[in-house]
Amino acid sequence: MNEHNPRARELQTLIQNLIQQRLSDKLDKLADDDPKRAELHAQYQPQTWLADAARRAGQLQLATHPIKASHPDARGSSLFVTPESLPPRHEVGSHHLVSPTSDVVGNSAALDVYKFLKLEHEGQTLLALLRADDPDLLLALSDDAEQAAAWRSAFCAIADPSGGPTSHTRAKQIYWPVPSTPDHRLNPHDDNHYHLLAPLYSSSLSHWLYQRIQQDRFGEEAKAARQARRERADHPRGYSDYPLLAEEKKGGTKPQNISQLNSERKGSSYLLASLPPLWDNSDLRPLYRLDSVFSRFGRSKAVRETIRELKQWLVKLNPEATPPDEAKPGNRHIRNRRDAYLEQIFEELLQFGAAYANQLPRGWTADGECRLPLEEQCWLDPRRAESDEDFKQHFQFQDWPRQLTESFARWLNGQLGSDKLQLAEAEFHHWRRELASDIGWQRQQDGKLREQSTSLRPAGYDQGGQNAR
Structure with missing residues (x-):
C-alpha cells in the first residue's frame, strides 16, 4: 500500500469500514463462546472478503428494467438502459430521469456485493471508479496490481449483459401485427408477420416515484406544511396530495428475489390513479341575466x-x-x-x-x-x-x-x-x-x-x- 497516497488510504478505509460493519452485524447474533465467531473473523478479513465478493459478482447483473418485476418466476433477460440512450418523447418515462438509481438482479445472497459497489467517494460510486479504471481505487483493493486488475474485471462485469435478450412465457408479451404486403396492409391471419413486444417494468422510474411520494407524504417539511394549513398559518412551501393512490407489493415475503431496489422498498411500488377526469357539475347552471359569458x-x-x-x-x-x-x-x-x-x-x-x-x-x-x-x-x-x-x-x-x-x-x-x-x-x-x-x-x-x-x-x-x- 502506498502510504504517501492519501486518496488511496481514504478508499481503503471506506472499504474496510463496510466489511467491518457486516462482520459486526453477524457477530451480534452469536454468543461470545460460539465457535463460528473465529470462522467469521477469517471470512471477513479484507483480502479474503474481496476475493469472495469478486467471485460472487458474476451472480449479479446491473439492471434498470428487471424482468422478475413482471412475474417472480420469469426467467428471461433484464435490461440495463441509461436514459440518454432512449429516444426523447413527450410522455413521462424513464428517459426523463436525470440521475437514475440503478437496480441489480440475480442471486439475493450476493446483494452485499452490490452494496459494496454502491459505496460513494467524492460523489462517485466504487463501481463508477472501477469502470473508469481509477488507479487509487485499484491500489486500495490490493498491493498486487495483477490481483487488483482481476478483481476490477470481475466487479465491472456486473454491468455487462449476459447473452442476448430473451423473453419468457411468464413475462408480459404482446404480439403486434406488422405489414405483410407491399401496400403495407395488415393481415392478422398471417402468423409470420408479427413482432413480439415484451414491455418491461422500469425499476429506476418506480424507485424515483416511490421516493418522491414518500417525501411528499411523510417528509418533515410536508408534515409542517400540513400542520400550518390546519392552524391557518403561513408556511414557505406547500405540500402535495395523491388521491386514490394504490400500493402494489412485489415479491411477497421475499422482495429481494425481484431486485435490490425492490428489496429496499420492502416490495412496495406506488400506482397513480389512471382515471378520466370527473366533471364538477356543482356550479354548472344556465347563464341567465348575464350580458356576456x-x-x-x-x-x-x-x-x-x-x-x-x-x-x-x-x-x-x-x-x-x-x-x-x-x-x-x-x-x-x-x-x-x-x-x-x-x-x-x-x-x-x-x-x-x-x-x-x-x-x-x-x-x-x-x-x-x-x-x-x-x-x-x-x-x-x-x-x-x-x-x-x-x-x-x-x-x-x-x-x-x-x-x-x-x-x-x-x-x-x-x-x-x-x-x-x-x-x-x-x-x-x-x-x-x-x-x-x-x-x-x-x-x-x-x-x-x-x-x-x-x-x-x-x-x-x-x-x-x-x-x-
Missing part, C-alpha cells in the same frame, strides 16, 4: 391566476405594451412564454364551453332570462339548432365563431389593460387571430358544425351526403 369564465380560479401572471409579466417586460406582433425575432423565448400563457387560457376556454354545451339541456339559451349574445348562445347551446328554425339559420350561417373570437379578444384586452399597461387595436387583433388559429378551438367548433350538419340533414341522405335511392 366571459364574465363567468373569468371567475374561474385557474383563469384568474393565469391572467394575473400574464399581466404582471407584460407590465414587467414592456410597460409601454409593445403590440405582441412587433416582438423582435431575437426574443423567441419572450414569444414562447406569452404563447404558453395563451395556451393555458385557451385550454380553460375549451373546457368551459364543452361543459355547458354537453351537460345542460338542449335549448336552455331560449329562455327569456338568457341575455347572452347570439354567437355565445351558438357556442354554448349548439343542439338548440335541432328544434329552433331561426336559431338554426344563424348557426348554419357560421359567422358566430368569428364574432366569438372578437368578443374574447375584447374581454382579454379589458382584463389585461391598466394604467401601467395600455392595450389597443394591435393587441385585440393578436388575441383574436391566436384563438381563431388554435387547433383545439378549431376542432371544437368544426365538430359542432359537423354534428349539427349531420343531425339536421334532410331525410333520404346517406352518410356520404349523397341522395339515397
Whole structure:
C-alpha cells in the first residue's frame, strides 16, 4: 500500500469500514463462546472478503428494467438502459430521469456485493471508479496490481449483459401485427408477420416515484406544511396530495428475489390513479341575466391566476405594451412564454364551453332570462339548432365563431389593460387571430358544425351526403 497516497488510504478505509460493519452485524447474533465467531473473523478479513465478493459478482447483473418485476418466476433477460440512450418523447418515462438509481438482479445472497459497489467517494460510486479504471481505487483493493486488475474485471462485469435478450412465457408479451404486403396492409391471419413486444417494468422510474411520494407524504417539511394549513398559518412551501393512490407489493415475503431496489422498498411500488377526469357539475347552471359569458369564465380560479401572471409579466417586460406582433425575432423565448400563457387560457376556454354545451339541456339559451349574445348562445347551446328554425339559420350561417373570437379578444384586452399597461387595436387583433388559429378551438367548433350538419340533414341522405335511392 502506498502510504504517501492519501486518496488511496481514504478508499481503503471506506472499504474496510463496510466489511467491518457486516462482520459486526453477524457477530451480534452469536454468543461470545460460539465457535463460528473465529470462522467469521477469517471470512471477513479484507483480502479474503474481496476475493469472495469478486467471485460472487458474476451472480449479479446491473439492471434498470428487471424482468422478475413482471412475474417472480420469469426467467428471461433484464435490461440495463441509461436514459440518454432512449429516444426523447413527450410522455413521462424513464428517459426523463436525470440521475437514475440503478437496480441489480440475480442471486439475493450476493446483494452485499452490490452494496459494496454502491459505496460513494467524492460523489462517485466504487463501481463508477472501477469502470473508469481509477488507479487509487485499484491500489486500495490490493498491493498486487495483477490481483487488483482481476478483481476490477470481475466487479465491472456486473454491468455487462449476459447473452442476448430473451423473453419468457411468464413475462408480459404482446404480439403486434406488422405489414405483410407491399401496400403495407395488415393481415392478422398471417402468423409470420408479427413482432413480439415484451414491455418491461422500469425499476429506476418506480424507485424515483416511490421516493418522491414518500417525501411528499411523510417528509418533515410536508408534515409542517400540513400542520400550518390546519392552524391557518403561513408556511414557505406547500405540500402535495395523491388521491386514490394504490400500493402494489412485489415479491411477497421475499422482495429481494425481484431486485435490490425492490428489496429496499420492502416490495412496495406506488400506482397513480389512471382515471378520466370527473366533471364538477356543482356550479354548472344556465347563464341567465348575464350580458356576456366571459364574465363567468373569468371567475374561474385557474383563469384568474393565469391572467394575473400574464399581466404582471407584460407590465414587467414592456410597460409601454409593445403590440405582441412587433416582438423582435431575437426574443423567441419572450414569444414562447406569452404563447404558453395563451395556451393555458385557451385550454380553460375549451373546457368551459364543452361543459355547458354537453351537460345542460338542449335549448336552455331560449329562455327569456338568457341575455347572452347570439354567437355565445351558438357556442354554448349548439343542439338548440335541432328544434329552433331561426336559431338554426344563424348557426348554419357560421359567422358566430368569428364574432366569438372578437368578443374574447375584447374581454382579454379589458382584463389585461391598466394604467401601467395600455392595450389597443394591435393587441385585440393578436388575441383574436391566436384563438381563431388554435387547433383545439378549431376542432371544437368544426365538430359542432359537423354534428349539427349531420343531425339536421334532410331525410333520404346517406352518410356520404349523397341522395339515397
